[in-house]
Amino acid sequence: MRQIVWLLFCREWRLAWRRPGDLLNPLVFFAIVVSLFPLAVGPEPGMLRTMAPGVIWVAALLATLLSLDGMFRSDHEDGSLEQWVLSPHPLSLMVLVKVLHHWLVCGLAMVILAPLFGLMLALPVSVLPVLCLSLLLGTPVLSLLGAVGAALTVGLKGGGVLLALLILPLYIPVLILGTGAIEASLQGMPVAGYALWLGCLAVLSLSLAPVAIAAGLRIGVSE
């Protein structure tokens, strides 16, 4: 069991690094969306500071969604997914590894980049750790929930818009809690409550989402 997890992780890692462009694209998208806002509403620091939590979180949401679209598609097209479904190993464990890998190359990278954009949007330095913490706890939920949508739309041509339609409403609690934490920190209030709730959501999705993803993929390969 441990061996298959490790082998799968290596496989995903190799596949990702052989096309480094695909790794970079969501991050560049994240950067561009964040940069659009000062251009659209003006560079006044006070306004930017008010908007920063929302802007960064919405950009993270969209970037995650964009990168998830192709998550299972190539595996579905070349028949790999069939072999996963047929394997005696539990499918939900395998998809969990795949999603965690996705989070490492997409979500974690955004967590690392976020302070930079926080500074550009005039957030005070004291708030940046909270920004990172909220993203650190929230982005796994984004990856896991998004993967459910990616699994359900796996056999569909041009499933990108559909994926957004299915999954964005489900992202709302993470968005509210994530931005809430940063805003609380901006006002000098405690953030532990938000962090704990985000942690709860992460644990909940970590335990339930793989089952739904596996069910979605089984349905997808029977098409």
Added chain:
Amino acid sequence: MKSLPIEIHKLTCERDQRELFSDLSFSLQGGQVLQVAGPNGSGKTSLLRILAGLLPAVGGDVRYGDASVFAGGGREQWRHSRLFIGHAPAVKANLTAEENLSWLCALSEPVDRQRISDALGQVGLRGFEDVPCHTLSAGQQRRVALARLYLEAHPVWILDEPFTAVDKAGVAALEKHVLDHAEQGGTVILTTHHSLDHIDGLRRLDLGQVA
């Protein structure tokens, strides 16, 4: 590697409200090769996918030994007993032949480098271990997938058009491998447009006539 008897009982398959076949019954003993034939759209691939466990059947049952392969312990046993290679060969273009095979085999049981290298030699790809698969031709990619037949110890093989894009010499070698497998007591179920009439004891199932 001896295969248990496979019993197909009143299997029915529908795709998009169209009945492809109904009440299909037959049985296979270990050591038999079954060619599923029929015109396009007669349900060859669907039958193979139902047998593999990818597609749910509308009705009927498939038993391997004594247990149904659709539920419970029988399904677990079936997962360890059958090897399915579908239309799409499950070869990732960005991985090398060796990486592909090592992962595909690990899905049932991991194998070492030496054996993979030997198997690639068997399908005529010696020296291609470290070549990314997108540089290989379609026939060569198919051969990479078929190298699994030399690596994995499953008694039942389910092969959907295994010879697509493979040249004559390759087909001959694979046919021989299929026969060897049957001789050792394994079961092979395959679809192909190649004529396999020269094989002794070949069983044919014509889906066009059932429907």
Added chain:
Amino acid sequence: MNWSFFHKLGSPKWFFDISGRWLPWFTGAGVLLLLAGSVWGLFFAPQDYQQGNSFRIIYIHVPAAFVAQSCYIMLAVAGIVGLVWRMKLAHVALKCAAPIGAWMTFVALVTGAIWGKPTWGTYWVWDARLTSMLILLFLYFGIIALGQAISNRETSAKATAVLAIVGVVNIPIIKYSVDWWNTLHQPATFKITEKPAMPVEMWLPLLLMVLGFYALFTVSLLMRMRVEILRRENRTRWAREALEKML
């Protein structure tokens, strides 16, 4: 336990027969309840001491919101039944109920907005309940869109079932987080639904309207399901006979 009734329930013909017998009763009950409720609510119930006559829109708004929410839960239940017991009737119910639920949500949103004008002076306020309804509408859109995007009927039914279950797990979380968000961003102003105890003359017609809306929902669901079943079973003899009888 005897499960034969459960398997009978899965048979389209049985459902078609029994629903045909139920339909007139539900229709009659629905018409009576809605008529009585609306006449009572609109003409005889007393005015609200704060909002005057404008409060009377709750007789549409609240029942629609009730039905919209319970319909989503029904979708998930149908999804579970369809996935676990492979009952095709449950898939039919899921497919047929989703658009009705979406319409009910839409009605609740529109009446909420119309109500907002005299109450808040604007058509849209990011009130917790209205926002939750808006998200519910998006969830319905997701289910309908997924169902239509997948061409294979079986696959489409199973995928929407999974989505409905995932959605229903999320709904309490969404609801709770939206409430929280609302208390953070808006000082507690006038809440349209948490009113000081309503007098009996006000809430009794509301109860009639809620029951009437449920009857209306049942009638439209049964009718849609009957049509869908006839469409699916059009190869069988009983379906053709039933169709001829109708025409």
